Amino acid sequence: AQKVTQAQTEISVVEKEDVTLDCVYETRDTTYYLFWYKQPPSGELVFLIRRNSFDEQNEISGRYSWNFQKSTSSFNFTITASQVVDSAVYFCALITSGYSTLTFGKGTMLLVSP
Amino acid sequence: ETGVTQTPRHLVMGMTNKKSLKCEQHLGHNAMYWYKQSAKKPLELMFVYNFKEQTENNSVPSRFSPECPNSSHLFLHLHTLQPEDSALYLCASSQDLAGPFNEQFFGPGTRLTVL
Numbered sequence: 602a603q604k605v606t607q608a609q610t611e612i613s614v615v616e617k618e619d620v621t622l623d624c625v626y627e628t629r630d631t632t633y634y635l636f637w638y639k640q641p642p643s644g645e646l647v648f649l650i651r652r653n654s655f656d657e658q659n660e661i662s663g664r665y666s667w668n669f670q671k672s673t674s675s676f677n678f679t680i681t682a683s684q685v686v687d688s689a690v691y692f693c694a695l696i697t698s699g700y701s702t703l704t705f706g707k708g709t710m711l712l713v714s715p
Numbered sequence: 716e717t718g719v720t721q722t723p724r725h726l727v728m729g730m731t732n733k734k735s736l737k738c739e740q741h742l743g744h745n746a747m748y749w750y751k752q753s754a755k756k757p758l759e760l761m762f763v764y765n766f767k768e769q770t771e772n773n774s775v776p777s778r779f780s781p782e783c784p785n786s787s788h789l790f791l792h793l794h795t796l797q798p799e800d801s802a803l804y805l806c807a808s809s810q811d812l813a814g815p816f817n818e819q820f821f822g823p824g825t826r827l828t829v830l
Contacts, residue, residue, distance in 0.1 A: 645821055648820060
């Protein structure tokens with residue numbers, strides 16, 4: 602079985618603060634892919650990143666960075682210098698080689714106030 | 716148009732109505748998906764199609780009937796729904812079901828309200 606846990610239901614920060622969204626996953630497969638999606642109030646899920654299980658390099662894209670640690674089964678997402686436009690629900694998801702479908706976490710709602 | 720589009724964006728229907736949701740992807744993908752997103756619940760996968768063939772039905776009630784006439788179009792036919800079926804219905808597509816091209820791209824969703 603596979604599972605994704607996003608323990609933070611809601612996070613509130615003030616603009617320009619850094620914020621980290623946690624994601625912990627469970628799988629018995631050695632080959633898997635992890636994803637982060639952003640869902641703004643408009644409803645559409647926006648793909649942010651995919652990471653495969655054999656690539657533990659951390660990634661930075663502008664103000665976004667991801668920390669993948671297999672030892673702790675975590676794939677955390679950090680937004681540096683947060684902005685109001687970052688306000689959204691963020692989902693972490695997992696797909697393994699034995700499944701064809703994504704397992705989503707429950708999501709973390711991020712509220713960035715001016 | 717580009718990406719994944721869904722129509723209508725909002726739908727209000729009575730329990731005895733019959734309506735359909737439409738999804739179209741302009742990405743040349745082979746797989747398409749229907750998800751249900753209810754308040755305070757995780758995203759629930761409903762159906763998966765790969766090359767027009769249904770590969771997964773996640774124990775969805777028969778009042779939801781999917782149709783995939785080609786790899787670019789996916790429909791969800793609705794009839795005799797219940798108020799608890801009110802939710803955001805999201806369509807997604809991916810290049811393949813698995814492997815390195817499996818990231819799913821989502822449409823904006825249809826907000827369904829059943830009265």
